[in-house]
Amino acid sequence: MSLKRQLLIASLLTLLIPWLGLQFVLELDDALRQQALQQMQSQAQRTASTAAAVLYNDMPPGPDTPTLYAPLLKRPLNLDGYGDDWPGYDDDIASERPASSGEAAQWQLAVYGEQLYLLLRVAKPDPVYFDLGRPQQPSERLRLVWQERGERHERLIRTPAPGPVVGWIDDPRPQPDYRIRGVWQAHGSGYQVELQLPLTDGGFGFTVERPDHQGSSHTVAGTAVAQLVTRSRPLEQALSGHLSPGQHLVVLDPSGWVIARNDSPAEDTTPDFNSLSPLDIAERISLNGLRTLIRLYQPKPLYYPLQADQQRQPLRPDSPLIRTESGLALMISEALPDGRTLILTQSLDQLLTLSGSALGTVIARSTLLVITLMLVLLGYSSWLSWRITRLQRAVNASVDSDGRIVAAMPESRAGDELGELSRQFRQMIDKLQGYTQYLESFSRRLSHELKTPVAIVKSSLENLSRTDTSTDQQAYLERVGHATDRLSQILQGMSEAARLEQSFDHAEHEDFELAEVAAQATAAYQSLDPGHKIRYQGPASGCPMHGSPELLVQMLDKLVDNARDFTPANGLIEVRLGAQDGHYELSVFNEGSALPEHLASEIFSPFVSLRTGQAEGHLGQGLLIVRLIAEHHRGQAQARNADNGVAFTIRLPRP
Structure with missing residues (x-):
C-alpha cells in the first residue's frame, strides 16, 4: 500500500471526530426536547390556570350544541359587496361545510370589535328582486335570525336592485333596522351580499329564500340558529405574557374552534449575507446540513394545522413532535375545567439553535477543519510521495545494474x-x-x-x-x-x-576507567622494551569510558608496535590522554622521521607501509586494525607530524 493511500486512510479516520460529535448532538437534542417538554408542561398548567380564571363566567356550548365560527379581523371591512378584503377570499369563501359545485350558496362570517360581518354568495343567474309596487310578491331575500337576552329577533334583507341594503323588521308595517347594513352586488352567476350587524352573545342563523314556480317562497340555503363562537380578545390579552420566543398557543372550545390564539415569534438571528466571510458562509452551510441530519434522526412528526380555525386533529398525538405550517414543533395540550383545551407548541428552531448553534457550530467548524486537514494531508502525502520517488530515482541513478x-x-x-x-x-x-x-x-x-x-x-x-x-x-x-x-x-x-x-x-562492552587502562598498558610496554623510553602522560583517573577495554588495549599495541619500528634507540614513545569537549583524545607520539604529507590520509588503509629492510613485505594491516577499533567505538583515527616526530591520535566520544 502506497504512502499516499495510507495517509488517505488515516485522514478518513479523522471523520470519526464529527461522527462522534453528531452522536453527541443527537443525544443532546433528545435531552433538550425532553427537558423542553417538561418545561412546556409546567408552562401549560400555569397558562391553563390563567385561562380558566378569565373564562370563569363564560360557559362554552355543549358538545352537542351547533356552533358557527367567526374569525377575528385585524381591521374593519369595506362594505362594498365584494369580498376581496376578506381573509381567504382568493382561496374561495370558506364555511363550516365547504360548498360543492351543486350548492346554492357559500358564506363566511367574521368579527371586528362589536360588529359581525357576513359575506354571502348565492348562485342564481336570474334573481327576482323585491317589487315595491307588489310587496307581497315573493322575491330573493335573506332572513337573519339571532337570540339576545333570551329573545328571538328576525330581520329581512331585500332590495329592488343591487346596491346598499339595510335590515327590515318583518311586520305588516315593515320598519328599517339601520344597525344592519350592507351592499347587494350582482355577479355573473348570481349575486353577493356583504352585511354588518351587531355582535350577539347568543345564537345566530340565516336562510336564503327565493320564489318557486308556484309563486311562493322557499328556503334554498342557510343555517339553523347556532351558538356563535369567535376569538376572545380579553383571553388573548391575558395569555400574551405567558409565551417565550418561538411559542404558539391556542385555546379550543369543545367543538375544536379556536377561541384564543397567541404567537411569540422567534428572534431572527440570520445575519446579513453581505457581512459574512467565506468561512462564515461555509460554516452556515455545514450548520444547515447538521440540522438536516438531526431532523433525519428525529421521530417522524405528525401534521397538525395550527393556523386552522377549527382543529380536528388528535389533541395528544403519539409523539409530541409535530409538523405545522411553519415547521417542526413540540406540542403539549392541557385540558381546561370547562371542556375547553389549551395547546402550547414550541418551534424546534429554538432547540436547534441551542443544540445546533452552540455545539453544532463547533461540530460544523470541526467538520470543516477535518476536511481541510484531509486536503492538507493528501497534499502533504503527495509531496512526500514525490520526494520519496525523487530519492528513489537518485539512488537508482547512482548505482548501475x-x-x-x-x-x-x-x-x-x-x-x-x-x-x-x-x-x-x-x-x-x-x-x-x-x-x-x-x-x-x-x-x-x-x-x-x-x-x-x-x-x-x-x-x-x-x-x-x-x-x-x-x-x-x-x-x-x-x-x-x-x-x-x-x-x-x-x-x-x-x-x-x-x-x-x-x-x-x-565484543562485550562494559564501563571502565580509560586512564587506568592506558597507564597500565604503557607500563607493560616499557617493561617489555627497555631499548626505548615509553611513558604515559595524562590523568590517573576521571576518564570513564564504555566499550571494550581488550580492543582498546589491542589498538594501543598496534600503535606502540608501529612507533617502535620508527623510533631510534633510546627514543621517546609517549602515550597521551586528554579530555576535550564531548570526547577523549588518546594519542601515541614517537620521535623519529616525519610522515610524508601525501600519506597522512592513507596511512590507515591496508597495504600502506613505510617500513624497509627487514620489515619488507609488511602489509600495513596494523594501522588498519587501529582505524577499525576506533570506528567500532564511534571514534576517529588521525595521523599528523609533531615536533621531532609523529603523533597518532584517536578521538573517542565521552559517555
Whole structure:
C-alpha cells in the first residue's frame, strides 16, 4: 500500500471526530426536547390556570350544541359587496361545510370589535328582486335570525336592485333596522351580499329564500340558529405574557374552534449575507446540513394545522413532535375545567439553535477543519510521495545494474527526516564507492605483494633443479623459505584484520576507567622494551569510558608496535590522554622521521607501509586494525607530524 493511500486512510479516520460529535448532538437534542417538554408542561398548567380564571363566567356550548365560527379581523371591512378584503377570499369563501359545485350558496362570517360581518354568495343567474309596487310578491331575500337576552329577533334583507341594503323588521308595517347594513352586488352567476350587524352573545342563523314556480317562497340555503363562537380578545390579552420566543398557543372550545390564539415569534438571528466571510458562509452551510441530519434522526412528526380555525386533529398525538405550517414543533395540550383545551407548541428552531448553534457550530467548524486537514494531508502525502520517488530515482541513478557506483547523489538541504535519509544515502553511497575503490586497490596491492615471493619461489625451484652442489641448493632453499615466510605474513595479516571485524559482533562492552587502562598498558610496554623510553602522560583517573577495554588495549599495541619500528634507540614513545569537549583524545607520539604529507590520509588503509629492510613485505594491516577499533567505538583515527616526530591520535566520544 502506497504512502499516499495510507495517509488517505488515516485522514478518513479523522471523520470519526464529527461522527462522534453528531452522536453527541443527537443525544443532546433528545435531552433538550425532553427537558423542553417538561418545561412546556409546567408552562401549560400555569397558562391553563390563567385561562380558566378569565373564562370563569363564560360557559362554552355543549358538545352537542351547533356552533358557527367567526374569525377575528385585524381591521374593519369595506362594505362594498365584494369580498376581496376578506381573509381567504382568493382561496374561495370558506364555511363550516365547504360548498360543492351543486350548492346554492357559500358564506363566511367574521368579527371586528362589536360588529359581525357576513359575506354571502348565492348562485342564481336570474334573481327576482323585491317589487315595491307588489310587496307581497315573493322575491330573493335573506332572513337573519339571532337570540339576545333570551329573545328571538328576525330581520329581512331585500332590495329592488343591487346596491346598499339595510335590515327590515318583518311586520305588516315593515320598519328599517339601520344597525344592519350592507351592499347587494350582482355577479355573473348570481349575486353577493356583504352585511354588518351587531355582535350577539347568543345564537345566530340565516336562510336564503327565493320564489318557486308556484309563486311562493322557499328556503334554498342557510343555517339553523347556532351558538356563535369567535376569538376572545380579553383571553388573548391575558395569555400574551405567558409565551417565550418561538411559542404558539391556542385555546379550543369543545367543538375544536379556536377561541384564543397567541404567537411569540422567534428572534431572527440570520445575519446579513453581505457581512459574512467565506468561512462564515461555509460554516452556515455545514450548520444547515447538521440540522438536516438531526431532523433525519428525529421521530417522524405528525401534521397538525395550527393556523386552522377549527382543529380536528388528535389533541395528544403519539409523539409530541409535530409538523405545522411553519415547521417542526413540540406540542403539549392541557385540558381546561370547562371542556375547553389549551395547546402550547414550541418551534424546534429554538432547540436547534441551542443544540445546533452552540455545539453544532463547533461540530460544523470541526467538520470543516477535518476536511481541510484531509486536503492538507493528501497534499502533504503527495509531496512526500514525490520526494520519496525523487530519492528513489537518485539512488537508482547512482548505482548501475552490476552494483557499481556510477554517480554521486545530489546533496539535500532539507531539515526533516527525508532530508536526513537522503544525506545518509549520500554518505552510504560515498562509503560504498570508497569501499569499492578499496576492494579494487586491495586486489592490485595484494597481487603486487604476492608476485615477489611467488616469483622467488618459482625461480628458486627452477634453479634448484638445475644445480648439483649442496651449497647452491642450500641457498635456493633459504630463498624459498624466506619467500614462503613472507607469504605467511601476508595471509596472517589479512586473516587478523578479517577476524577482528568479525569479533566486533561478539565484543562485550562494559564501563571502565580509560586512564587506568592506558597507564597500565604503557607500563607493560616499557617493561617489555627497555631499548626505548615509553611513558604515559595524562590523568590517573576521571576518564570513564564504555566499550571494550581488550580492543582498546589491542589498538594501543598496534600503535606502540608501529612507533617502535620508527623510533631510534633510546627514543621517546609517549602515550597521551586528554579530555576535550564531548570526547577523549588518546594519542601515541614517537620521535623519529616525519610522515610524508601525501600519506597522512592513507596511512590507515591496508597495504600502506613505510617500513624497509627487514620489515619488507609488511602489509600495513596494523594501522588498519587501529582505524577499525576506533570506528567500532564511534571514534576517529588521525595521523599528523609533531615536533621531532609523529603523533597518532584517536578521538573517542565521552559517555
